[in-house]
């Protein structure tokens with residue numbers, strides 16, 4: 001991670017974090033969320049799917065409610081109590097008008113100055129292909145931030161009572177092209193505890209204790225090379 005990036009702007013009071021699946025925000029971004037909520041910012045989560053296709057041994061009708069519950073507990077650990085699920089189908093999220101409309105509605109509902117989403121890029125780096133759902137949700141969220149400000153793109157949202165809203169920044173976490181950084185020193189333990197709430201999901205992926213897995217992931221994604229913890233973002 002770069003040490004010479006400018007600091008992420010801090011002139012905002014409300015944040016909306018968007019993710020494709022339960023657990024996506026907990027792979028790094030949750031440390032930033034913990035920093036924001038502990039400084040009095042209001043943060044909401046929108047999950048495009050319930051992550052129901054994420055556990056190989058558990059059918060979607062059982063995995064969906066379980067993963068939704070894990071995500072709500074995970075959010076609460078970092079001070080987020082407004083968690084909404086759009087219930088697009090896990091694994092086959094379509095980047096298109098329907099998703100943009102759904103996300104524009106959520107942006108107008110939450111009225112955030114800052115929208116956070118995970119990487120829309122094709123890879124997380126050499127040899128690490130990003131998933132189709134992540135690419136679709138990332139790109140649609142960046143587009144929806146623009147849509148939310150335009151009265152005429154989805155006029156039906158105005159009919160539903162959601163007036164246009166201008167987002168100030170979109171910050172992409174886990175990007176291969178970060179432009180800004182946020183110091184999250186002191187918030188790694190909250191992020192580890194947040195990820196560890198994905199008990200069933202992490203246990204299905206890896207037999208090691210969940211707490212150990214969560215610590216390893218969060219330290220890897222927030223460990224600076226100067227003893228400070230950071231989360232980097234690509235800001236639009």
Ligand SMILES: [Zn+2]
Pocket residue numbers: 020021024131134
């Ligand atoms: Zn995911």
